[in-house]
Amino acid sequence: MNAVAATLRQSWVITLRDLKHWQREPWTPIFGIAFSIMLVLVFGYLMGGAIDLPGGGDYLPYLMPGIFALSMMFGIEATMSAIANDSKKGVTDRFRSLPISGAAVPLGRAGADLMNSAAELAVLMVGGLLIGWRASGSLGATVLAVVLLLWLRFGMLVLGVFLGLSFRGEGGVTAVQILVWPIGFLSNVLVAPESMPTWLAFLAQWNPISATAAACRELFGNPTGITGGVLADHALLLAVLWPAALTLVFVPLTARAYRRLSR
Amino acid sequence: MSFPPLVARGLRKRYGDTHALDGFDLEIETGAVHALLGPNGAGKSTAVNTFATLTRCDEGEVRVAGRDARREPAAVRASVGLVGQHAALDEILFGRENLVMFGRLYGLPKSAARERADELLGTFGLLDAADRKVSTYSGGMRRRLDIAAGLIRRPALLFLDEPTTGLDPRGRNEVWQAVRQIVDAGTTVLLTTQYLDEADQLADRITVMNTGRVVAEGTAQELKRRLGGDRVLVTAPAHADLDRLAAALGGTADAELRQVTVEAGPDGGAAALTGVVRALDAAGLVVDDILLRRPTLDEVFLDLTAAPAPSALPALPASTPSALAPQTARPEGAHR
């Protein structure tokens, strides 16, 4: 019990430190949000008119939950580069030489990243409301949708810590910054998979962010663009399971990567 | 019964084909500065990181104040401070914020962490820069802050891994000053360095290592004696009587270089130089040049590594009092 309290206290110190980084160099989070807003403008207004949703409905309310999910996924870059940077600068080694819990640094990082993402989500949702997106579900459903989005962010966070520890060079971060694009777009966040070739549509519906986007659309009462497939019935379940699976797989791998630092 | 601050026995660590540590032994004394002297790649960082429980070695035993580093890493981490080879600071935070953060991670309450941070900033002359981002600090300031961070919990034993590498002479002086303060405050220091003069300036005992092994150990004096110590080189004018000069100075002549070499006695180079000048004066001799030469690290290594490979020598007990004889990797199983 005491150990848990100590770990939480240490994590909080790390969280405060990570938040201070953003306070002092706010460009990373600001660009993150600006980027999501740009996607809304480009897809919502520039291309939206040309996009027909299967099953009917307006494109903008379809798009917004997709953008929410996408921005949670893109958060992986921030996590990974922060972890890789600490490791490169030797800060990780100093942390490791302190008599603190090994879980404190990643937990502290998780706290800061989740707060950052929650703030980003709030900005995007308010922006969405301003341009006509609505959450017409119950309050409980809306809260659940937000929790699912942050849950996706958490899964990405675990993956990001692992990748940051395992691929510390510049190359690793750049590779992820490039890879998130095809992986993010190969989903239902921007267009309904039904308009894709069959094999792509198959991959897109099994993409973890598709599950979260589809579940949020249901919970917010937005058009889902879904007429069949696994997400028609199980979006919510999958939105819970995918991040859980990422966590279950990558927490042990991350712990191993930490231990490997002492090889 | 008190334990030595650090005892390491038979450490081995391989990275692929590289033997970073290859049967490394070390014992340091309380309250002293012990220098680990060796060229790049000798295994200094690997050794220090092993002592601080950051690296696990393949074989061997490390005891910090009697505690086994492998079995009780947390206890060891709580009693040592590590200042690694590369400054481990948060560049975006202010200097003070760095110290407060590390203090809080050591478990100090907020106010105590602040107090300790201010105390250390004062000790190391960083109060003026306390509220600036570390990324604006000079190399010497960064290093001092880094050392301060290693001292927050008043560790009994502090590891400093190449604290002055890459610093300009001014930065080096600042760090040396800081190290002397630490020792005066009663902390035992193990520092690694590539520079003989640094070891000479700061350390009570020096362990010379190369390719993962101890090559020699002793005080700076002892090491220098082993190396032939300081020499005074006297260059004679053309056509001078070199043998007469050599006889007057008690040195050996080199006809080709027109040079007489005088080996310094136990009193060191300065005394030898004074002696040479007196002798020249007394004999009424005129010379072209007089030079005091101290052994450089290059010479240390040329000398120490020119000897037969340590493992080819008969085994010596680790506690040889004048441990200057090349230490050997003891046969497997010879230690507990």
Ligand SMILES: Nc1ncnc2c1ncn2[C@@H]1O[C@H](COP(=O)(O)OP(=O)(O)O)[C@@H](O)[C@H]1O
């Ligand atoms: N993590 C590592 N992976 C592979 N080789 C390493 C690693 N760390 C050190 N080495 C190798 O081990 C040897 C000793 O390194 P090190 O302890 O850093 O020496 P020093 O600190 O004396 O310069 C070097 O040959 C170095 O290349």
Ligand SMILES: [Mg+2]
């Ligand atoms: Mg080194």
